[in-house]
Amino acid sequence: MTEADSGQPFQPEASGPSALDLATSLQTGARIQASLGRLPAIYREVLLLRFQEELRLEEIATLLGTPLATVKSRLYRGLEALRALFGEETA
Amino acid sequence: MSGDLHVKAQRLIAEAQVEGISGGDREWLDQHLDHCPDCQRLASATDSALESLRSLSIPLPPALAGRTQLRVYLRAREIRERRSAGWAAWAACGISWAAGIASAPYVWRGFEWLGHQAGLPSLLWEMGFVLWWTVPALVAAAAVLLDRSDWKGIERGKNDVGLSTVQREDALDSLPHEARGPALCG
Numbered sequence: 001m002t003e004a005d006s007g008q009p010f011q012p013e014a015s016g017p018s019a020l021d022l023a024t025s026l027q028t029g030a031r032i033q034a035s036l037g038r039l040p041a042i043y044r045e046v047l048l049l050r051f052q053e054e055l056r057l058e059e060i061a062t063l064l065g066t067p068l069a070t071v072k073s074r075l076y077r078g079l080e081a082l083r084a085l086f087g088e089e090t091a
Numbered sequence: 092m093s094g095d096l097h098v099k100a101q102r103l104i105a106e107a108q109v110e111g112i113s114g115g116d117r118e119w120l121d122q123h124l125d126h127c128p129d130c131q132r133l134a135s136a137t138d139s140a141l142e143s144l145r146s147l148s149i150p151l152p153p154a155l156a157g158r159t160q161l162r163v164y165l166r167a168r169e170i171r172e173r174r175s176a177g178w179a180a181w182a183a184c185g186i187s188w189a190a191g192i193a194s195a196p197y198v199w200r201g202f203e204w205l206g207h208q209a210g211l212p213s214l215l216w217e218m219g220f221v222l223w224w225t226v227p228a229l230v231a232a233a234a235v236l237l238d239r240s241d242w243k244g245i246e247r248g249k250n251d252v253g254l255s256t257v258q259r260e261d262a263l264d265s266l267p268h269e270a271r272g273p274a275l276c277g
Contacts, residue, residue, distance in 0.1 A: 032143040041152075048151055050109070051144050053159050057110065059166075063158050075109045079137065086140040 035085035043078030050075055096123060100130040104137055176238070180231070187227045198223060 036044050049060045057075075061068045103120045106112050112120070124131045151159060199220060206216030 028143045029147050032140065032147060033149060035140070036144075036149065045152065045155060047144065048149060049155075049159065051141055052147070052149060053151070053163070055159065055162065059162055063155070063162055072109065076105055079105055079108065079141075082144075083133075083136050083140050086143070087136055 032086060035082055035088075038085050039078060039081055043074055043081060046071055046074045047078045047082060097127065097130055100124070100127065101133060104130070104134045108137060108141060180234070184227075184231070191224065191227070 036047070039047070045064070046060060049055045049063065050057070055063070057068060057071055061071045064071065100120060100123045103112055103116055107117070107120070124134055150156065202216045202220040202223070205211075206213060206219075
């Protein structure tokens with residue numbers, strides 16, 4: 001049965017993310033970057049090291065030369081702030 | 092009381108991402124989220140923000156990027172070295188086991204001869220023969236303990252990237268120049 005026979009509009013086979021997916025992804029990227037940009041640097045760096053570079057907490061403490069407890073508290077505060085800012089950017 | 096549950100849930104949502112939580116806490120959190128739309132929204136907002144963060148490539152400050160690249164490179168090298176050391180340990184165990192089986196009759200005769208020469212009761216040199224076979228295990232245990240203490244030393248950090256000066260310079264030499272970063276080249 002041909003397309004004309006079925007009466008359905010022509011739909012090319014998907015071979016990757018759609019234009020809408022790409023646009024959404026770009027928008028989300030811009031939002032998270034804007035949120036990160038509004039965070040104090042001490043929170044931004046621990047968040048990037050933990051969630052983007054996927055370093056362990058001990059490694060972050062060694063890299064930054066700060067106590068482990070400080071890294072943890074910065075991560076918790078940074079995460080809370082990022083969540084709030086990302087929410088604002090999304091709204 | 093109910094407020095305490097939400098506070099606990101919020102703490103666990105963050106803890107799950109930062110440090111990880113136990114199976115029991117995970118189970119409790121999942122049950123709570125099933126019945127609490129507010130905490131569910133918070134969990135989903137956290138997931139969404141972190142998912143976006145992970146999917147992007149946001150450059151680190153240059154000084155930090157150099158140190159991070161070095162750290163990641165060193166971790167990969169340490170894992171490779173530990174893997175090859177593991178194979179060597181298994182090979183040594185196999186060889187030791189085969190040599191032990193093959194030489195057992197001769198070692199027995201040796202202990203017997205020594206026992207007779209020294210005029211020892213047979214029980215004593217037989218015990219000596221048994222103890223002789225614990226030597227490889229003791230050496231292996233000592234090697235494992237030494238390796239663990241070295242590993243802990245590296246993890247604890249002897250300097251800014253957790254290595255001795257010699258190890259650090261050696262690692263830097265094998266890194267591409269652009270990966271070294273200004274903080275390390277200074």
